[in-house]
Amino acid sequence: MPPEPPDTDPGRLLAELIAIDSVNPDLVPGGGGEAAIAGFCGAWLAARGFEVHRLEKRPGRPSLVAVARGTGGGRSLILNGHLDTVSLADYDGDPLDPCIRDGRMYGRGAFDMKGGIAAMMVAAARATAHGPLRGDVILACVADEEHASSGTEEVLESFTADAAVVTEPSHLEVTLAHKGFAWFDVEIEGRAAHGSRPELGIDAIAKAGHFLVALEELAQRLAQGPAHPLLGTGTVHASVIRGGEEPSTYPAHCRITLERRTVPGESADSVERELTAVLDRLAATVPDFHYRLARGLHREPFAADPEALIVRTLARHAEQTLGHPPAVRAEAFWTDCALLDRAGIPCLLFGVDGAGAHAATEYVDLASLDRVTDILTATIADFCS
Structure with a gap:
């Protein structure tokens, strides 16, 4: 030829x-x-x-x-x-x-x-x-x-x-x-204060630690949950964390950006409900835990x-x-x-x-x-x- x-x-x-x-x-x-x-x-x-x-x-x-x-x-x-x-x-x-x-x-x-x-x-x-x-x-x-x-x-x-x-x-x-994906920002709210005045401050970074542990637990539950025949299960991970101003100040804010990879049957709406349930549970059980959840870019599976x-x-x-x-x-x-x-x-x-x-x-x-x-x-x- x-x-x-x-x-x-x-x-x-x-x-x-x-x-x-x-x-x-x-x-x-x-x-x-x-x-x-x-x-x-x-x-x-x-x-x-x-x-x-x-x-x-x-x-x-x-x-x-x-x-x-x-x-x-x-x-x-x-x-x-x-x-x-x-x-x-x-x-x-x-x-x-x-x-x-x-x-x-x-x-x-x-x-x-x-x-x-x-x-x-x-x-x-x-x-x-x-x-x-x-x-x-x-x-x-x-x-x-x-x-x-x-x-x-x-x-x-x-x-x-x-x-x-x-x-x-x-x-x-x-x-x-x-798979699809959904990005979210979780803003953990604390209270700024001088490092010598713990009675006035709320450490947003320390409070964010509770959420990071809960996020890891969510990832483990997803891995053990129902699987798509070709794609397996959805996943979640923390991607970026930002917080604090200087060593001598209690941080007033800590922002965690996370990514949730989705499989058919999951959506940005279902992920938002899933994350809200995790955060509401923390707000009910961790003293002075306050948060805001914001949805970013998302694409369907x-x-x-x-x-x-x-x-x-x-x-x-x-x-x-x-x-x-x-x-x-x-x-x-x-x-x-x-x-x-x-x-x-x-x-x-x-x-x-x-x-x-x-x-x-x-x-x-x-x-x-x-x-x-x-x-x-x-x-x-x-x-x-």
């Missing part, structure tokens, strides 16, 4: 994507953002006949939607991937210089998730190269997944489809569920229907390409699948093999990149025809 021409080679495209700084500026002030990489992807897709839309509700933070319109009567499919990466600062070597060693391509974003972006762009171009399919093929190259997922939220205000595939890295395994048509279609083509049925798995981290699912779009996660997401060394296995591209190409042609 002759080699693919350069303009449909996912490895070549991936190298070009890695070389573009797209660090999320919400994570790293001054980060490159998505403008340059969205412009590159838009030009690449427009040259291959795609109708390109640039969405930029947040100035300087564009998402790109490219559409290959169908002839009508077919199913539409979204392929979703995020353009932003985490910091370049701690990368071992030049993070924007893609290099190949032992069948792996190294560079920031190679694994998370410019490999998935390259695979879905090339797959869509190949699937539509000989004319339109019956259904629309929609590529959503989104901003800000690494922080708050404002990109996918903006895309879903204007676009929908009959199904979606999120091309986050999954080691060539079909991912049908992932995700669970796909294993019998959904898009799941069965992709799994069938994965089996044909891999020579065996793909493993079915769940993922502990959150992805944009949850937003697509909430919008009523059946979806799953499927992507490349490799390692090093957010780490000092990051790479994608190039053979897996080719296989994912082949599987996505066949899935698009089948589902949208």
